[in-house]
Amino acid sequence: MLTQCNACGGVYQTEQNGQEYYHVCPPLSAVELAAAVDAGAVTLPDDPATGKPETPAAAVMRRSYERSNKRDERPAKGAGILRDGDGATPIVDATPIAAPVTVDMSKLKGGVTPSPVATTPNA
Numbered sequence: 001m002l003t004q005c006n007a008c009g010g011v012y013q014t015e016q017n018g019q020e021y022y023h024v025c026p027p028l029s030a031v032e033l034a035a036a037v038d039a040g041a042v043t044l045p046d047d048p049a050t051g052k053p054e055t056p057a058a059a060v061m062r063r064s065y066e067r068s069n070k071r072d073e074r075p076a077k078g079a080g081i082l083r084d085g086d087g088a089t090p091i092v093d094a095t096p097i098a099a100p101v102t103v104d105m106s107k108l109k110g111g112v113t114p115s116p117v118a119t120t121p122n123a
């Protein structure tokens, strides 16, 4: 069944290739962390390289920022799942995913690589 996580917005099949899939929310991306910083939900420490607050891109490379409403569907000992978080919503009218689509990565200019960490030299 196609399902959307209410915490991270991830969309996934609960069964893949005949096996159950247990969704676990990923840590915040740099973009999500930047939004959390802007909202005052988290303060980044000073970057030892610059003496200024870390950029979100540098921060997510150094540590993991978990969402407070994180969902973890892996089975808990006994019954249920490890963490419900904000729950998940079945997508009932979705078209089933028929087959994977292969993307020719050689056609992408420069491929897909993580953005370099922005650094500012000490003034």
Ligand SMILES: [Zn+2]
Pocket: 005, 006, 007, 008, 009, 010, 023, 024, 025, 026, 071
């Ligand atoms: Zn999630």
